[in-house]
Amino acid sequence: MDNKSVLLENNIPLDSEFLNLSREDFELLPREEKILDVEFKGESVSYAKDVWRRFLRSPITVVSAAIIAIIVLMGIVGPYLSGFTAFEQRWDLGRLPPRWPGFEHLGIFDGSTVREIQAANLPNWEPVLIRVVEEFEVVTSRGPVPMLRIRIDAYAHAAVQHAANIEQGLTPDPTDMYFLFGTDQLGRCLFSRLWQGTRVSLILGFSAVLINLAIGMIMGSAMGYYGGKFDMIAQRIMEVIVNIPFLPLCLILIMLLGSGMQTLIIIFLINGWIPVANNVRIQFYRFKNREYVLASRTMGASDKRVMFRHILPNAIGTTITFVALSVPTVIMTEAFLAYLGLGIEAPNPSIGVLLRNGQENLLTYPFMMLFPGIVIVLLMLAFNLLGNGLRDAFNPALRK
Amino acid sequence: MLKYTLQRLLAAIITFFVAMLVIFILINMLPIDLMQHLVDLGPPQGGEAAAGWTSAVTQHTVDTIMERFGWDQPLPVQFYRMIINYLQFDFGISLVVRNNVPVVDVMATHLPVTMQLNFISIFFILPVGVFFGVTTALTKDSIYDHTASTFVVLFIAAPGFVIAALLQYFIAFRLGWFPILLAPEETLNWTRLHSMILPILAVSFGPIAHMARVMRAELTEAITSDYMLLARAKGQSYKQAIIHHAFRNASVPMVGTFMFLFIGILWGSLVVEVIFNIPGISRVIITSMQVNDIQLTLAILYFYVAISLLASIAFDLTLGIVDPRIRMGGKKDGQ
Numbered sequence: 001m002d003n004k005s006v007l008l009e010n011n012i013p014l015d016s017e018f019l020n021l022s023r024e025d026f027e028l029l030p031r032e033e034k035i036l037d038v039e040f041k042g043e044s045v046s047y048a049k050d051v052w053r054r055f056l057r058s059p060i061t062v063v064s065a066a067i068i069a070i071i072v073l074m075g076i077v078g079p080y081l082s083g084f085t086a087f088e089q090r091w092d093l094g095r096l097p098p099r100w101p102g103f104e105h106l107g108i109f110d111g112s113t114v115r116e117i118q119a120a121n122l123p124n125w126e127p128v129l130i131r132v133v134e135e136f137e138v139v140t141s142r143g144p145v146p147m148l149r150i151r152i153d154a155y156a157h158a159a160v161q162h163a164a165n166i167e168q169g170l171t172p173d174p175t176d177m178y179f180l181f182g183t184d185q186l187g188r189c190l191f192s193r194l195w196q197g198t199r200v201s202l203i204l205g206f207s208a209v210l211i212n213l214a215i216g217m218i219m220g221s222a223m224g225y226y227g228g229k230f231d232m233i234a235q236r237i238m239e240v241i242v243n244i245p246f247l248p249l250c251l252i253l254i255m256l257l258g259s260g261m262q263t264l265i266i267i268f269l270i271n272g273w274i275p276v277a278n279n280v281r282i283q284f285y286r287f288k289n290r291e292y293v294l295a296s297r298t299m300g301a302s303d304k305r306v307m308f309r310h311i312l313p314n315a316i317g318t319t320i321t322f323v324a325l326s327v328p329t330v331i332m333t334e335a336f337l338a339y340l341g342l343g344i345e346a347p348n349p350s351i352g353v354l355l356r357n358g359q360e361n362l363l364t365y366p367f368m369m370l371f372p373g374i375v376i377v378l379l380m381l382a383f384n385l386l387g388n389g390l391r392d393a394f395n396p397a398l399r400k
Numbered sequence: 401m402l403k404y405t406l407q408r409l410l411a412a413i414i415t416f417f418v419a420m421l422v423i424f425i426l427i428n429m430l431p432i433d434l435m436q437h438l439v440d441l442g443p444p445q446g447g448e449a450a451a452g453w454t455s456a457v458t459q460h461t462v463d464t465i466m467e468r469f470g471w472d473q474p475l476p477v478q479f480y481r482m483i484i485n486y487l488q489f490d491f492g493i494s495l496v497v498r499n500n501v502p503v504v505d506v507m508a509t510h511l512p513v514t515m516q517l518n519f520i521s522i523f524f525i526l527p528v529g530v531f532f533g534v535t536t537a538l539t540k541d542s543i544y545d546h547t548a549s550t551f552v553v554l555f556i557a558a559p560g561f562v563i564a565a566l567l568q569y570f571i572a573f574r575l576g577w578f579p580i581l582l583a584p585e586e587t588l589n590w591t592r593l594h595s596m597i598l599p600i601l602a603v604s605f606g607p608i609a610h611m612a613r614v615m616r617a618e619l620t621e622a623i624t625s626d627y628m629l630l631a632r633a634k635g636q637s638y639k640q641a642i643i644h645h646a647f648r649n650a651s652v653p654m655v656g657t658f659m660f661l662f663i664g665i666l667w668g669s670l671v672v673e674v675i676f677n678i679p680g681i682s683r684v685i686i687t688s689m690q691v692n693d694i695q696l697t698l699a700i701l702y703f704y705v706a707i708s709l710l711a712s713i714a715f716d717l718t719l720g721i722v723d724p725r726i727r728m729g730g731k732k733d734g735q
Contacts, residue, residue: 247666
């Protein structure tokens with residue numbers, strides 16, 4: 001053994017009898033106290049974190065969210081990108097096809113359009129002609145007439161046609177202009193108009209849904225928490241509102257208030273809050289008698305605190321899903337009304353108004369419908385997929 | 401069952417009455433007064449002095465017209481009279497859209513066209529939607545299922561009018577397989593039917609996709625349930641068990657989906673009518689609203705309220721037949 005003395009904390013030497021302990025001096029004892037200072041091995045996962053993880057696990061949902069983010073971003077900055085405003089009219093430059101810088105010789109988005117002319121008139125078209133597509137004949141009362149289907153540069157054509165106005169400075173020279181999505185019949189830039197319309201549609205969708213959310217949450221909370229007579233009366237009222245068909249209600253409100261942003265929001269407010277209220281109400285019935293609520297109330301929490309701090313968060317998942325699934329419904333309903341001529345009033349476009357305008361020119365100028373169509377389908381698809389993804393993400397039963 | 405039916409009918413009648421009242425009040429809140437407008441135009445010079453002026457409207461004429469239509473009465477009396485008239489199948493007269501033609505006749509010319517489109521669509525949607533739902537459910541996770549499900553998601557998202565425009569441009573205009581607009585034939589012959597195919601497709605794609613999705617979800621759930629195992633255990637073949645047990649249980653939510661879609665079709669066909677230039681009720685609705693043809697507007701609105709309510713009654717009753725638990729008054733969960 002080592003003869004060196006072992007020192008304790010205060011430089012007191014340890015008794016020698018402790019230095020030479022044999023194995024027999026030790027005995028096994030049961031542990032009586034818990035060891036409290038050991039950290040958990042696993043990471044603790046909060047609900048929000050869990051939802052976020054499940055959200056990221058589904059690529060479709062993430063892509064949908066990204067698409068929505070891009071469209072929203074374009075709705076904010078899009079109208080300022082092309083250099084043309086959404087409202088400025090150029091009467092001589094109406095219905096110009098899309099033309100993108102760098103695409104001039106690619107055969108698509110090159111600002112060209114197809115015309116059918118008599119073969120004899122071809123020399124007149126020479127300055128703007130790109131190529132002859134097809135030769136054919138039309139039989140008239142004076143016998144067959146040879147015809148040509150030619151592809152022309154619509155921008156150069158407009159410049160030639162309105163040369164007088166351009167010289168006087170009444171119309172800008174279109175030769176070097178690039179309308180990315182073309183122009184409408186009044187010569188307004190459809191690129192700016194599309195993003196302006198997206199902005200209007202999104203503002204309408206989000207404001208209608210958020211107001212619905214607020215009303216639905218307050219009504220649902222009150223009904224669920226207080227129950228009794230108030231709940232019963234509110235339920236009956238809701239039943240009647242749900243049963244009044246939406247279309248006639250829509251039409252009559254538009255008759256009464258005129259079509260416009262406010263009217264449309266009011267229309268969506270009439271029955272839009274009911275699903276939220278129902279959902280929140282059910283959550284309240286489920287949770288208001290739980291022990292944790294009782295505990296909170298025992299500690300003196302006010303009704304308001306119990307309702308909004310302790311019970312309402314249970315409904316947060318379904319509510320966010322509701323938002324994601326309702327916004328596209330509102331946008332689509334607005335587009336539907338626009339098709340019937342009852343949408344947002346001019347000059348402000350919405351996606352629906354643009355679609356209707358495109359529909360009127362569909363067979364001759366299909367590009368007018370193309371881009372709003374793509375945007376609305378993307379919006380619908382992205383919101384629907386995002387909504388479904390969120391529903392799965394918020395559902396703890398699907399936790400892996 | 402009888403009690404259940406009566407309850408539902410009573411509730412529907414009350415709702416209908418409330419809706420009628422609300423619509424009536426709202427219509428009468430409109431800031432228009434056709435008659436006063438006519439009086440303000442007035443005789444050109446010096447009132448009664450210009451009696452020879454035929455197109456001028458005097459106060460006397462206005463009073464006569466007001467009395468003729470009962471518009472001089474207070475609103476409750478007007479409402480009461482309207483109800484009485486409606487009960488005698490007198491729905492008033494269209495004053496602006498079609499001058500002095502009974503509302504019934506206006507509706508009778510345009511409604512059948514719309515209904516034709518709707519009903520053919522429904523008979524097309526139901527089997528096709530169920531077919532895709534069942535086949536995708538039975539071949540779950542196969543390539544066929546994934547392809548079909550992708551299209552289902554796409555068609556649920558794409559609005560009907562975008563699909564209609566695509567069909568119209570590519571299939572009718574570019575390929576020329578179908579007419580671009582509806583044929584103006586009166587009877588339902590081949591030309592007419594041929595030109596109706598695209599509108600019907602345009603109306604149907606969305607509902608078919610919805611139906612296929614619900615059917616697939618319900619049937620996949622039903623197939624994996626315990627009662628299917630029991631059915632197999634008692635000796636039924638897989639096919640029998642699917643038809644007798646899984647399919648029947650899966651159809652219960654389909655009833656709800658179908659009624660929901662029916663209302664959607666009523667709506668959707670309005671837009672498709674605009675696109676394909678179909679002389680249905682859609683244009684009547686829009687013009688009658690624009691020119692404030694009150695009696696016609698009221699009748700059309702009431703018609704749509706009635707048809708929606710009838711659909712919802714039919715839905716409840718069908719549900720009662722398909723699912724015995726409902727008519728026996730089972731308790732709802734979470735209430």
